[in-house]
Amino acid sequence: MGLLGGELAFAHALTAQERESVMALGSRKNYPADAHLLTEGDRSSHVLIIDRGWVTVSVSTDRGAPGLILGLRGPGELLGEMAALDPHPRSATVRALGPVEAQVISGDAFRRFLALHPRVSGLVIRQLTFRLRSADQERSALASLTVLQRLASRLTELSEASASAGPYAPSRASPTAGPRPAGPVVRLAQDELAATVGATREAVAKALRLLRTQNIVRTGNRMVEVLDPGLLALLADGHQE
Known part of the structure; x- marks a missing residue:
């Protein structure tokens, strides 16, 4: 089972130039404790890069709130990338555990950046793969x-x-x-x-x-x-x- 990201956080894996360029695409936003940064089922497509603080990533269940927490994400983590890459609604809710600062980048700007930066695109794919494997392990643990x-x-x-x-x-x-x-x-x-x-x-x-x-x-x-x-x-x- 794994709740925390097992690899280097997205922003920390970027070169200094890549990080400066991607951060320049968006704007800084502050969230209070318990705020929803992203909401399951929402049709928005922006992405977030956590700069300070920690959040939970959860999905709803048949038993209702608070649902199943799939992950804890902290500084440097990229969130919301799936909704930026496909037209489907958001698959999870992201909630602030305490005060959080994050860079908010539109989905369109993020997609254009990835098209021009194949190495960064590869980092996003690696992150998606890691999280998919982690979700599979969680489902196995719940069953066994x-x-x-x-x-x-x-x-x-x-x-x-x-x-x-x-x-x-x-x-x-x-x-x-x-x-x-x-x-x-x-x-x-x-x-x-x-x-x-x-x-x-x-x-x-x-x-x-x-x-x-x-x-x-x-x-x-x-x-x-x-x-x-x-x-x-x-x-x-x-x-x-």
């Missing part, structure tokens, strides 16, 4: 793994990202007093975690209780601290306590 396995896998992925690159999704709440976390921290609420693993909030709460009783994690307000990464990884692989 338990909620506990999916949650353990997700917490392992996000805690490793948090430990190596700082918080990927800063909490919208102000820091509270208390001891400094000893382990890596995943800063998502339980309903958001549930949406990342395709489970109900109740099922995720039950799995978290089990992980807490085994001293594998500690939970708080919009926070899961990983205390035993090794055991969590074993659970993700299917080893039971």
